[in-house]
Amino acid sequence: DQQVKQNSPSLSVQEGRISILNCDYTNSMFDYFLWYKKYPAEGPTFLISISSIKDKNEDGRFTVFLNKSAKHLSLHIVPSQPGDSAVYFCAASARIQTGANNLFFGTGTRLTVIP
């Protein structure tokens, strides 16, 4: 039973345009959300996070938006660059409420930025 869902397996975007990656979750106990980026043959790399007390967090070209009522978050990359081409994983945890540190991941979205 998957608690974090990324319904788009792939996304292609032109260089310079905005990339929007979406993620939905079902567990209302989740209170901390993360995005990871993964290149082939490498492990996931932490990109950006947001706690449930916020609805937006920005770091350079990357912004994560959280809509708790819809149980939805999204990652915006502006402007997109060819080096952003990778698989992006959404992850969530209930660490604040439960103290547990395990993360629940989505299946990933493969982003291709076309030069």
Add this chain to the structure above:
Amino acid sequence: EAGVTQFPSHSVIEKGQTVTLRCDPISGHDNLYWYRRVMGKEIKFLLHFVKESKQDESGMPNNRFLAERTGGTYSTLKVQPAELEDSGVYFCASSRSTGQGAGTFGSGTRLTVV
């Protein structure tokens, strides 16, 4: 600082055999996590060590999997006997403290059971 090191990077074994995966965390990181990604699916939590103690092993699929972290340094994950459905990429991650998500990931061990 050196990253999280996992080996072997690839392992192909026959059903019924035993395989041991190793993870060397970043020096000084008390927290060590094991995750697994089965082909095309989500990355799933297996367990979490704090130093040498198992903090949470709720994700371990069954008793064919045994994880150890003697001395609170490197960790091993043994699968015995291996089954076809154990194939996937096994990731290890480490962090200095909790509350950092999974911390820094290694490159993973790709296990293929034939």
